[in-house]
Amino acid sequence: MRSGWPLVLAVLVFLAGCGKSDKAGEPAKEEPAKEEAAGRLVLSEEQAKSLNIATVPAQAAQFRSGVSGYGVVVPLDTIGQTDSDFLSAQAVAAQSQAAAARAQYLFSAENGAVSRESMEAAQSKAAADQAALALARRKAEAIFGHNAPWEKSGSRRAIMDRLTAGRTVLVRVTFPLSSLNRLPTSLSVARLGVGSTHWPAAAIWEAPADPTFPGPSILALVEGSDLAQNDHVIATVPTGAPATGVTVPSGALVYSEDRAWAYLETAPRSYRRVPVSTANATEGGYFVPQGDGLSPGAKVVTTGAGLLLARERNPSTEPEE
Secondary structure, X not given: OHHHHHHHHHHHHHHXXXXXXXXXXXXXXXXXXXXXXXXXXXOOXXXXXXXXXXXXXXXXXXXXXXXXXXXXXXXXXXXXXXHHHHHHHHHHHHHHHHHHHHHHHHHHOOOOOOOHHHHHHHHXXXXXHHHHHHHHHHHHHHHHOOOXXXXXXXXXXXXXXXXXXXXXXXXXXXXXXXXXXXXXXXXXXXXXXOOOOEEEEEEEEEOOOOOOOOOOEEEEEEEOOOOOOOOEEEEEEEOOOOEEEEEEEHHHOEEEOOEEEEEEEEEOOEEEEEEEOOOOEEOOEEEEEOEOOEOOOOEEEEEOHHHHHHHHHOOOOOOOO
């Protein structure tokens, strides 16, 4: 038995050496992402490359809260027909009124140039034409309201010419009930949809109530826009003071815990998740007041934010190849 011990020891030494060499030959495992705290993530260089992370600097922005209403561009045929009917009725009424006054004068003259019947016929026509004018005025007020700017300034023809040429459009907007306490002094109008240009109103006045939607209605003239007839629009009346902040692109948002978040690159391959309010939508993103790291120039992750969230929730998550 003693003579076999050297052989047994030699075999054990050989096996121990093989085990060490196998472990030494194994490739080193990739260092997992480090989660420093909730919402914070540090990636290795290889992990950042595999996730294809891309960032953009946050853009400085200003935002002013406001009340929004919805409406439509009044079509030209409605404007043209209503205005034409009113002007025609006005001209006819003026002519018949002058004819009635002349007939009254001639009947009252010593020689009685016209008969009583002729005078009364002229007066009857003048009264009928005045009633037609009143009807045309009520129809015009149903479209244009009581305080149309061309009625006060005497520039009806100039404004109507701009409307006909498309250089000016007439917009009718209705706001939610109890949203406006008085006629606003300014508002901006945009085509309904995302990323639309806003144009300021050149003139604002009260419109007749909308029978299909409760709430205050407003008419506005908009100059130099590309709005077309019957376009649906959204109008905004500013109500608060301007606030400074940044715009976060909509593509940077991820959703978790029943709210929106964005990732900021605070250092090379180091990321922090911050909450983003979606209450103030802008063109292409959301306005966020400055704070919590969201300042102009902050690096906002726009590509790979969803993968960062998945890795934060489960550090063993790997991107699909």
